[in-house]
Amino acid sequence: MTDPCNIAASLPRLAREQPDRVAMRCPDGAGRYTRELTYAQLDARSDAIAAGLGAYRIGRGSRTVVMVRPTPEFFLLMFALFKAGAVPVLVDPGIDRRALKQCLDEAEPEAFIGIPLAQFARRVLGWAKSAKKIVTVGPRWAWGGTTLAKIEARGSGAGPQLADTAPDDVAGILFTSGSTGVPKGVVYRHRHFVAQIELLRNAFGLQPGGVDLPTFPPFALFDPALGLTSVIPDMDPTRPASADPDKLHAAIARFGVTQLFGSPALMKVLADHGAPLPTVQRVTSAGAPVPPDTVAKIRTLLPEGAQFWTPYGATECLPVAVIEGRELESTRAATEAGAGTCVGRAVSPNEVRIIRIVDAPIADWNDVDEVPDGEVGEITVAGPTATDTYFRRDAATRIAKIREALPDGGERIVHRMGDVGWFDGEGRLWFCGRKTQRVETADGPLYTEQVEPVFNTHPQVRRTALVGVGEPGRQTPVLCYELQPGVGVDRARLEADLRAIGARHPHTARIARFLPHPGFPVDIRHNAKIGRETLAAWAAAQKEPHA
Structure with missing residues (x-):
């Protein structure tokens, strides 16, 4: 019998094989790393929470807003929701209040799980009025519902939990950052999450046993499925440019961090700090092009043989292409002469193609005009992590998705990245900016x-x-x-x-x-x-x- 298509399906196996291995470490309010979960604890406690959520009628298909800081409770909750077959809804809490309210109203969640501050805001600002099931991570106070502690206690002893989710079942709704407009809810199916694990593993050669410092917490959700230990940094994840490099270095040294993920702003903090990173074998930075000076500085801080990767992608499809720091540095002169930023080669089995720039929807791939190598056009991608729709945003879906008939009679969705770029003669993709930000x-x-x-x-x-x-x-x-x-x-x-x-x-x-x-x-x-x-x-x- 095969496991369900579910990102949480690997947890029981890891708990059996390495029960005492630490899955994640998190700082407490005083910056001390006193909170940790082994694989056995993460599996057993997320089982209990999944069972408790089910008893509270948060189960298969329930859209559930999660507004919890990157603590053990966040990761326990997320894996419990996956195990229950529920649909977590994630929105950046730092976006404009009106946009955040619109996102929550659009998602029309049935449940709202949050820390007391989030529950207070929900009541005062009228967030997620559709949510009837309320769970507070911490003291309940006056907003009704129940607490996560009671949910876990209610499900204690229920045994293994793992819904028989199918590849096309909705696994989550992840809202984009809204950097070029109102955030959109990207519909993730279970097959998208599972495919991301495989593409990340293969693209970066990830091996079980490593120690990761993910300064963008949602990426830590991939670590258990990859057999890694997550060390959650002592920083505000919404303000990476203000991170304290001494705290980051202390965690890296104490726990022997072998890889870290961060935005270009976080990379600049470490580069400007200038302290060596002797244990780190792999650095990954994404979210925007990394300035060449930052790449060069970080590489001098890493040990010989370490790699600096800059994947290219988006919430709707990740990863699309990758480039390693040495090759990126070799393209610096071309970038500074106006070629764009080289983002490397497509991650297999993605198919990346460049089409003529148009602003209107394209319903069928037969109506597409592909451009030759060397010519700037819009970047498109088809592959196992390319999502196929936005939640209740039909107009946005029509703009971003193209249906393509396949030779075997099936069809697939091609995602329009909304970025412009070109291919060089070596098959490398060059990013030239957002399509909507071009100057005509x-x-x-x-x-x-x-x-x-x-x-x-x-x-x-x-x-x-x-x-x-x-x-x-x-x-x-x-x-x-x-x-x-x-x-x-x-x-x-x-x-x-x-x-x-x-x-x-x-x-x-x-x-x-x-x-x-x-x-x-x-x-x-x-x-x-x-x-x-x-x-x-x-x-x-x-x-x-x-x-």
């Missing part, structure tokens, strides 16, 4: 990742952002820039330098307007994706300087 001038389009790295080479500039002002087709390109911390400069001289840099390349030579900005808006999830839509509105309101 009278002389043709400009792409953010082909423009900004050219100007980011100036030593006084921290980063830049290309935006367009005016109607598409006649937009004026504007380059917003942030200065390096503590730098005071002559604006006229700096902008003369930027014009001189831009003049070296045909596409950047068109940019004649430059605007300093005190601090770019960025996404809440990775603190790395620049909110160019917000910057564009700001740039449009700025007056032209006097001649």
Whole structure:
């Protein structure tokens, strides 16, 4: 008899084979790592919670909002929900309040599990009014329902729990970060989660027994299925740029961390700190292109033979392609000359293809116009982790998904990444930016990742952002820039330098307007994706300087 298609299906086996191995360690409120779960404990306690949830009528198919900090309770709950066949709904708590309320209303959950602060906000702000089953992680206070402790006690002794979930059953609804609009609920089926485990294992050569420091907590959910130990960092996961590098290094040294995952903002924290990472054999960074200087600095801190991976993907499909740091560094000159950012080769068995840029929906792959290597177009991907729909967002689904007939009579979904890029002659994919953030001038389009790295080479500039002002087709390109911390400069001289840099390349030579900005808006999830839509509105309101 085969196991159900379920990310939690590997837990009972791991609990039998390595019952005393630590599955995860979490800091307490004082920053001490006093809380841990072995594989046996994670399996047994998540069984009890799954049984208790079922008795409370949170079971197969129940959409359940989870608003719990990355503590042992979060991981116990998530695996319990998977075992029960329930559908966890995850939303970034740091997004705009109105957007968060819209996400929760859209999901129309039947249950709401959260810490007391989340329950307070639910009552005061009217979140998730459809939720009738309330579970508080901590003291219940005055908002009704029950507590996680009571749920676990109720299910204690019930024995193994694992719903016979099928590959196409809905496993979760994960909302995007909303960095380019209102977050959308990505529908994950059990086959998507299971496929992600295999693709990650194969893409990065992950072996059981490693110790992971996942600074983006949802990624820690993959660790038990990969046979890894998770060490949850002592930091605010919504503000990786503010992480304390001393705390990160203390955890890495104490537990012998062999791999870590973090956004480019977190990588910059470690790179600027400059302390060696002698135990770390694998670093993975995603969420946005990693600046070349950051890649170079991190690689000098790693031991010989260690790898720095930058996977390319999205909530809707991950991973799509990967590139290792050595190869990424070898493409740096091309990036700084305006080629875009190389994101490597497609992860097998994904099929990545580039199509002509259009903004309208494409219903059938027969209506697609593929472009040849070397030409910029929209990136599409078909593969086992490509999700097929957004929850109750039919218009967004039509824009992002294309149906493709297969030779055997079946069909598959091709996901439009919403990114633009191109393939080189070696089969490597180059990322050129978000499709919606391209600047359509009278002389043709400009792409953010082909423009900004050219100007980011100036030593006084921290980063830049290309935006367009005016109607598409006649937009004026504007380059917003942030200065390096503590730098005071002559604006006229700096902008003369930027014009001189831009003049070296045909596409950047068109940019004649430059605007300093005190601090770019960025996404809440990775603190790395620049909110160019917000910057564009700001740039449009700025007056032209006097001649």
